[in-house]
Amino acid sequence: MKNSKMKKEFKVIAELLPNNTRVLDVGCGDGSLMNLLKVNKNIEVRGLELDQDNVQKCIMKGLPVIQGNAETELHQFPNQSFDYVVLSQTLQAFYDPEKVLKELLRIGKSVIVSIPNFGYWKVRIKLLLFGEMPVTKTLPNTWYNTPNLHMCTIKDLFNFCYEKKIKINKVIGVNNNKTSLIKRGNLEIKNLFSKLGIFLIG
Amino acid sequence: MNSKIENIKKLSVSKPLKLDCGKTINNFPLAYETYGNLNENKDNAVLVFHALTGDQFVTGTNPITNKEGWWVTAVGPGKAIDTDKYFIICANVIGGCMGSFGPKNINPETNKPYGLDFPVITIKDMVKAQESLLEHLGIKKLLCATGGSMGGMQLLQFCSTFPDKTFSAIPIACSSSHSAQNIALNELARQAIMADPVWDKGKYCLKNLQPKNGLAVARMVGHISYLSEKGMQEKFGRKLQEKADYEFSFNADFQVESYLRHQGYAFVERFDANSILYITRAMDYFDLAKQFKGGLVKAFENQKTKFLVISFSSDWLYTSKENKDIVIALNSSGADVSYSEIVTDKGHDSFLLNEPEFLKTLKGFLDSMYEKFKNEKRI
Numbered sequence: 001m002k003n004s005k006m007k008k009e010f011k012v013i014a015e016l017l018p019n020n021t022r023v024l025d026v027g028c029g030d031g032s033l034m035n036l037l038k039v040n041k042n043i044e045v046r047g048l049e050l051d052q053d054n055v056q057k058c059i060m061k062g063l064p065v066i067q068g069n070a071e072t073e074l075h076q077f078p079n080q081s082f083d084y085v086v087l088s089q090t091l092q093a094f095y096d097p098e099k100v101l102k103e104l105l106r107i108g109k110s111v112i113v114s115i116p117n118f119g120y121w122k123v124r125i126k127l128l129l130f131g132e133m134p135v136t137k138t139l140p141n142t143w144y145n146t147p148n149l150h151m152c153t154i155k156d157l158f159n160f161c162y163e164k165k166i167k168i169n170k171v172i173g174v175n176n177n178k179t180s181l182i183k184r185g186n187l188e189i190k191n192l193f194s195k196l197g198i199f200l201i202g
Numbered sequence: 203m204n205s206k207i208e209n210i211k212k213l214s215v216s217k218p219l220k221l222d223c224g225k226t227i228n229n230f231p232l233a234y235e236t237y238g239n240l241n242e243n244k245d246n247a248v249l250v251f252h253a254l255t256g257d258q259f260v261t262g263t264n265p266i267t268n269k270e271g272w273w274v275t276a277v278g279p280g281k282a283i284d285t286d287k288y289f290i291i292c293a294n295v296i297g298g299c300m301g302s303f304g305p306k307n308i309n310p311e312t313n314k315p316y317g318l319d320f321p322v323i324t325i326k327d328m329v330k331a332q333e334s335l336l337e338h339l340g341i342k343k344l345l346c347a348t349g350g351s352m353g354g355m356q357l358l359q360f361c362s363t364f365p366d367k368t369f370s371a372i373p374i375a376c377s378s379s380h381s382a383q384n385i386a387l388n389e390l391a392r393q394a395i396m397a398d399p400v401w402d403k404g405k406y407c408l409k410n411l412q413p414k415n416g417l418a419v420a421r422m423v424g425h426i427s428y429l430s431e432k433g434m435q436e437k438f439g440r441k442l443q444e445k446a447d448y449e450f451s452f453n454a455d456f457q458v459e460s461y462l463r464h465q466g467y468a469f470v471e472r473f474d475a476n477s478i479l480y481i482t483r484a485m486d487y488f489d490l491a492k493q494f495k496g497g498l499v500k501a502f503e504n505q506k507t508k509f510l511v512i513s514f515s516s517d518w519l520y521t522s523k524e525n526k527d528i529v530i531a532l533n534s535s536g537a538d539v540s541y542s543e544i545v546t547d548k549g550h551d552s553f554l555l556n557e558p559e560f561l562k563t564l565k566g567f568l569d570s571m572y573e574k575f576k577n578e579k580r581i
Binding site for chain 1: 536
């Protein structure tokens with residue numbers, strides 16, 4: 001992926017991260033985000049990725065990547081061994097997202113989690129008016145082949161952090177190229193108009 | 203064969219080497235081979251550590267056996283470890299039988315081959331001996347060091363003992379210590395050799411003999427452990443060897459029997475039985491964590507080397523789990539480490555075979571490391 005075509009989400013995540021830090025990208029894909037962080041921000045990156053092709057792509061770019069399953073293999077990273085741990089749009093695909101989130105908070109001093117927002121208005125309409133499971137750009141799969149097991153809304157994750165006493169430092173809503181800060185006060189409206197939620201927690 | 207051995211590249215290591223067993227050796231021969239050219243900046247050197255029955259002849263034609271080099275799939279012009287681009291070095295381990303100091307050598311005190319008077323050596327001793335070769339070749343820092351199986355163990359030891367000697371490292375299908383199963387299989391190989399009456403407590407070399415039957419059985423044990431259950435079933439199944447039905451005898455009825463016999467007896471032509479005893483012993487004694495009082499993480503402290511650990515899904519000799527334990531330790535020590543598990547049915551042997559995913563990963567890593575190393579040197 002070229003920088004100009006870099007996903008808005010990755011740009012937002014990159015902006016949240018200070019230069020010269022140590023970052024673990026869980027589910028790092030082909031290493032696009034890692035490369036951006038390394039080149040632009042001199043960040044010491046590490047990736048964890050399940051897919052063989054993606055692992056190879058990272059290795060060819062000279063990016064350190066460990067092939068493995070985030071659901072079962074996060075235990076190999078020592079406590080607080082990274083300044084930040086990033087999990088991009090995969091929390092909802094785990095069997096036990098709560099356990100994974102706890103692991104991320106153990107490994108990283110802070111954690112950045114992004115989720116496709118099930119509270120986005122188009123998603124709601126699809127279900128409310130058409131009575132069908134929503135298929136959108138951020139949720140491209142149909143009900144029978146989606147990897148997503150635990151869909152949630154920005155509000156859900158917000159409340160989850162509150163209940164579990166996880167400190168929320170910043171929440172950013174993303175809608176195409178627009179971003180906005182989400183707080184308690186605007187949560188209802190942002191939960192309706194954001195396609196993606198990016199949480200900085202821990 | 204002996205005259206050919208005289209013509210291979212050898213370094214006489216003058217620096218005394220204190221072995222782990224307490225003895226010191228000096229002025230001993232270390233046979234080696236190189237491929238490609240060392241560039242002006244001396245930043246394209248790749249050291250390959252060979253496995254138990256390997257030797258320094260990595261690629262091309264082995265001048266002693268006239269067979270292909272053992273890693274011809276990975277090393278050569280345009281291959282993953284490209285001899286047009288990199289300068290590849292490989293030395294025969296001490297204890298071996300391809301020109302380096304081993305039990306076949308003449309003991310100056312008795313003017314006879316050492317046999318069992320040869321000192322017991324360790325993986326660390328092998329690695330220290332090879333460091334002298336780098337000095338001799340004028341290489342301060344390698345671009346990369348790699349090796350599979352026992353080669354991988356030597357590499358882990360090398361990185362731990364000489365943390366500044368290589369920019370990157372690719373341990374393949376190995377372990378940081380021999381498991382009970384590994385030791386048991388090696389013991390089986392050793393017992394097979396020692397049970398052969400020709401072996402005669404290692405003195406066969408005085409009579410110019412070789413305990414062929416024992417050594418062949420030892421090799422057969424190895425060959426079984428290098429394949430996976432599924433791979434073996436697919437390759438041989440219950441197929442019969444050039445016959446329509448059972449012979450009701452103990453000849454090699456099955457193809458798998460014929461394969462093992464062939465591999466076993468071909469091996470005795472090129473390998474020394476005492477060398478198998480010494481090298482398998484070195485492997486069994488290998489326990490990197492023990493050297494650091496139980497802490498494998500400590501073995502990799504302050505590592506600047508960039509690692510890529512590779513394992514094979516069907517390898518039951520050095521399992522993915524054992525390889526992952528190395529990754530975990532490297533991770534915990536804060537080292538720069540990548541890990542890839544190649545999915546294959548070919549078992550431990552995979553690293554020697556034409557496994558496209560494996561070779562692509564190897565090439566991708568090495569080439570990216572070369573770019574990094576060049577940049578780092580420039581700065």
